[in-house]
Amino acid sequence: MDEIVNLTEAQAVLRDLFGGSAGRLVVMTGAGISTESGVPDFRSPGGLWSRMQPVTFQDFVSDPDQRREDWRRRFEMKEIFDRAAPNAAHRVLAGLSRTGGLELLITQNVDGLHQRAGVAEECLVELHGNSTYATCLDCGQRAELEQARHVWADHQDPVCAACGGLLKAAVVSFGQAMPEAALRRAAEAAAQADVFVVIGSSLLVQPAAQLPVIAARAHARLILINREATPLDHLAEVSVRTSIAETFSHLDPGKVT
Ligand SMILES: [Zn+2]
Known part of the structure; x- marks a missing residue:
């Protein structure tokens, strides 16, 4: 696994991933993408x-x-x-979802920031409601x-x-059943992904943490963008440790310079 802590290098990785030639792209987001929006x-x-x-x-x-x-x-x-307001990462993912560059966006978040950024609803699966x-x-x-x-x-x-x-x-409250259809769709997308990118999840909460494993077993490239180490770092091709919003900002068509 490559660990990247330098912003310029991290941005180069993202440009490569989200430039449109990486194949079937599936992204999963967790709390870390929203903490940078003030949640x-x-x-x-x-x-x-x-x-x-x-x-x-x-x-x-x-x-x-x-x-x-x-x-x-x-x-x-x-x-x-x-x-809170959506940040550059929310906006870039929303843009990709509207141009067909994203197979599926799976989120563990319940804050609605992906929707507020304008994500194509048919591309979004909310694991926790x-x-x-x-x-x-x-x-x-x-x-x-x-x-x-x-x-x-x-x-x-x-x-x-x-x-x-x-x-x-x-x-989805504690003690409440997970949404079966959403989970099945997420697992199928993970199994068919060419690239599976995790953004801002420490991968400690099941069943979400199982999805990157499914992707890696099916030989997808696994990319982790998270401040801290995760239990799945050993499966990843690259682990990016820079600020999420800052790293995505250069891909953001709506950024203010
Ligand atoms: Zn009713």
């Missing part, structure tokens, strides 16, 4: 979720107090997400957090306008 890593030591007991799916469904607490956290997170809106637990209908917030502030349960079922932020 804290909720799972990291000292992060929001390391200090608070998570509200499990079972608690949410069965305990009104836990449900209120979950909503409170979702509204708080939404404010943080709203204050999305915390910026809600869905009905019974019929799946989408609802906006702002609506839910008004109801919640009145000490009521936010419920579905269509069927009256409980609404919940569209994330």
Whole structure:
């Protein structure tokens, strides 16, 4: 494995990868891409979720107090997400998705920054769901957090306008089943990739951490762009350790110079 810590060298690697001739390109993003946009890593030591007991799916469904607490956290997170802005890496990936240069973008993030950067929705798989809106637990209908917030502030349960079922932020909560179809699609794309690039994931959370392994076993080139070492560094062709946004900035058509 080559380890790159120099910005110019890192940018050359990216130019090569994202220039359009590398074959079938699959990218997976994690918290590290969003921390550079001002979103804290909720799972990291000292992060929001390391200090608070998570509200499990079972608690949410069965305990009104836990449900209120979950909503409170979702509204708080939404404010943080709203204050953040997509960075050069989000924008470059969105651009690639619209020009056919990206087979699939798999994300572990729930902040909606890929969508705000304009990613082609059909190219995006969100392994942990999305915390910026809600869905009905019974019929799946989408609802906006702002609506839910008004109801919640009145000490009521936010419920579905269509069927009256409980609404919940569209994330995969602890104790909730992973989205099967999304996971299957991600695994298939990993198995067929020529190049699999991981951006800002420490590859510690399963089942996401399994995807680069699938790609490497199928002989894809594995490129890791992450500040810290990961348990899969030994499988990677290159490990890039520079700032994500800065490294992508020279590929960003929307950059301000
Ligand atoms: Zn419903």
